[in-house]
Amino acid sequence: MDTRRFGRLYLAGEAELKKLPCLRDLGPEPLDPTFDAAILTAIFAGRRRPLKQVLLDQHLVAGLGNIYTDEALFAAGLDPRRPAASLNPEEAARLHGAIRAVLEQGIANHGTSIRDYVDGSGHQGSNQDHLQVYGRTSQPCPRCGQPLERVRLGGRSTHFCPRCQV
Numbered sequence: 001m002d003t004r005r006f007g008r009l010y011l012a013g014e015a016e017l018k019k020l021p022c023l024r025d026l027g028p029e030p031l032d033p034t035f036d037a038a039i040l041t042a043i044f045a046g047r048r049r050p051l052k053q054v055l056l057d058q059h060l061v062a063g064l065g066n067i068y069t070d071e072a073l074f075a076a077g078l079d080p081r082r083p084a085a086s087l088n089p090e091e092a093a094r095l096h097g098a099i100r101a102v103l104e105q106g107i108a109n110h111g112t113s114i115r116d117y118v119d120g121s122g123h124q125g126s127n128q129d130h131l132q133v134y135g136r137t138s139q140p141c142p143r144c145g146q147p148l149e150r151v152r153l154g155g156r157s158t159h160f161c162p163r164c165q166v
């Protein structure tokens, strides 16, 4: 059983919700219609921390977890170790599209069932069958065949292809 605590449930009206420190300090949600490539570029501006770490920072972007971050960076062909501020507008636009795509795929597949995750109805998701890099260390890259690598960034396991992601 996974006993880590990821969530809290609050029962509150709109006005009270905005006052909760845990929500007030959250960054934009990637699936919000107003979240576009320009916002992502603005978030990255001046940040020297690795892309992976910035994407996982809930104060900057809300709701991206370890799995979806690795998958989005692979889909965008970007090295997770790169300083966030080093992305040009074209790369930021690619990453923006990739983030949306992996989240939408995860939702369509009812989530990623690693260990004992089940959705609100008690069903396992199937997104784990569609992961390209997460949890696939040393297996061939689905795009180029190079063995996938794992490094630790910001304390989190990070999976990537050393050839496709630059």
Ligand SMILES: [Zn+2]
Binding pocket: 141, 142, 143, 144, 145, 146, 161, 162, 163, 164, 165
């Ligand atoms: Zn590759």
